[in-house]
Amino acid sequence: MAAALVGWSLAAVATAAEPIKIGVSGPFTGGSAPMGVSMRDGVKLAVADINAKGGVLGRPLQLVERDDEAKNERGVQVAQELINKENVVATVGFNNTGVALASQRFYQAAKIPVMNNVATGSVITRQFVLPEYKDNYIFRTSANDAIQSAMIVNEAVVRQKHTKVAILADSTNYGQLGKEDLERALAAKGIKPVAVEKYNLKDVDMTAQLLKAKQGGAEVVLTYGIGPELAQIANGMEKLNWKVPMIGSWPLSMGNFIDNAGKNGEGARMPQTFIQDGNTPKRKAFIEAYQKAYKVDRIPSAVSAAQGYDSIFLLAAAIKQAGSTDGVKVREALENLNEKLEGVITTYNRPYTHDDHEAIKPNMVVIGEVKNGRVVLAK
Template identity: 60%
Template sequence: MFPRAPLRLLRRACGPLLAALVLASAQAVAVEPVRIGVSGPFTGGSSPMGISMREGIRIAAAEINAGGGVLGRPIELVERDDEARNERGAQVVQELIKEGVVAGLGIVNTGVALASQRFYQQARIPVITSVATGSLITKQFLPPQHPENFVFRVSANDTLQAAMIVEEAVERRGLRRVAIFHDATNYGQLGREDLERALVERDIHPVAVERFQLRQADMLTPLRRARAAGAQAILTYGIGPELAQIANGMARMGWKAPLIGSWTLAMSNFIDNAGPNAEGARMPQTFIQEPTTERRASFLAAWKEKTGTERIPVPPAAAQGYDSALLLAAAIEQAGSTDGDRIREALEDLRTRVEGVIMTYDRPFSRTSHETITDTRDISMGEVRNGQVVFARDEDRQRAVRQ
């Protein structure tokens, strides 16, 4: 037992220390997280893209928080499933804004993007579209009608993809009689327009244009029409389940025409549902799941640790989600603020080099260009081989190694 006097002295000595510890603890608790909205299709036919994107964003957020967060504050992801439905996407973004997000990431489907990103624009909150590829997405809010544009993107737009698809069919394979198969969504309709424009530049018109619905099972009838019209290749704009129906229908007909389409031919539910009939399909890809650089190897290791599996359902979606989160974090740091206008200005003049998975970003945006990818040389051509997407061309793989 301590004598009374020393106890009093001990209390006096420890009192200020205890008060300081309590104050420091209260201050730590009081640090508000930086809330970032993340929306995408986490259920349904588009979910392989949405889940891949979301996991990529989560991996980036964990790394950022492990490094101290942004502005000394942790990032908190506020996630919502938009179910790949336009009206749900619009509702989700309005909910996220009410919950106090300072920026948005995600959005997979073109129609959902066009329906929902207007609410970010109206609230003057920047959004980086991680996956949706419709060429109109970053052009929806341009001057002079809209002095500032709050919509940015890291994926490869469909104008670029269509040029690569047509180049593969016409220039590399020498095919001039092609059919276009596209779904009835905004994505499919706008993609079809991009394909037709790219063909017209070569004085080619498709011998058949076939539109199909989501969840349409019968592709034999339109395929027979395309073959009867003399199509030498099928160019596609759709998503995995319906693309698999096309590949399987061609196999049932014994028709071995090349299947060349947009990046969604890399979706796991195309490859799995089509099985051996997916072999040889080609598509543009911003990222192919190979550790061609240290950065990519690190990302793939983080993916395996986080998810417990090596397989990424849609590798470009995961990489684009990851990179979009890194770019946003860099912009918030540069802005020194979570104010939407300040973040937008920082994105348009980003002075920090950001080493991503797809590329190293050096001033990726400007006031007049909100696209990180503006050249087909930043995109590889992928091919399904043995149930996975690999580099279709050795020149693309060599370039990826040098990046």
């Protein structure tokens, strides 16, 4: 009997110490890599912080990382593998809107929460809502495109007083859905773009699109794309000897835009949830920890790193509150978080409800500007 009790207690301890497996899905290679790697590394810092304090429910968090290569079909494979083979209790990540929309349905069906911490397509958190779906397992810690497009238009039309606007957007789900958000925001100001142009990933010559914008009399170029192609836009404007302001969605802050555009990227403006500036003790500690851990000065995508970091703390708080890793209970806890959490982006106070899975509100987002090879708060 005593031996049986000892065996049971040892088994209970072993079970209690079993890691909580969390998926991390993002593009760790290719043109989207600066945001994917920065997000993953921010997530790793958060997990290290949490595990150093005993983990969650007495169990360490364990990350299961997968490179989705920014490809929809690869994202689907990764989702199925993380759910069915790795048995993750939640996944953080999804940097690309198209990958999120293609992949997160598997988590929804399995009732496993997803924390979108970079992808910004406005529809992402509304893919599974009433009346068709009673409960939604998709959450977000990035500024959605409805927020960003309104800020971009406000910067261009209200603050800078431009009336002739061109839009250049890539051909992905992200670019085209963002373009539609921009057009709606412009229409609300009574403005129709003088040119709306599309380009493909890996395009290296934007001359045709830029000429149409220039010939249309554009006073400003609004963009929706990612770093490498955005740099081609900036460099293409230089080749045409045509310099107008460039204002776009958050990836204008990516390291591969800033580096590839060089002086041609100076002055580009974009919405940001986080700028690499240690203006609070929490932010200062986070930046210094990132720099030390990954031996860099400038974070390749500071926004992605910060949003990744905060997403883990929100998820961990929900698991702790639920007292369980059960997906239904964790979702319910996320929708009713009773712990106020100080993140590096903001202090989260009941960030989600059953019908609102967007942690980032408009008043949490600022306009950044590329200056001397870094992103700073726009003046």
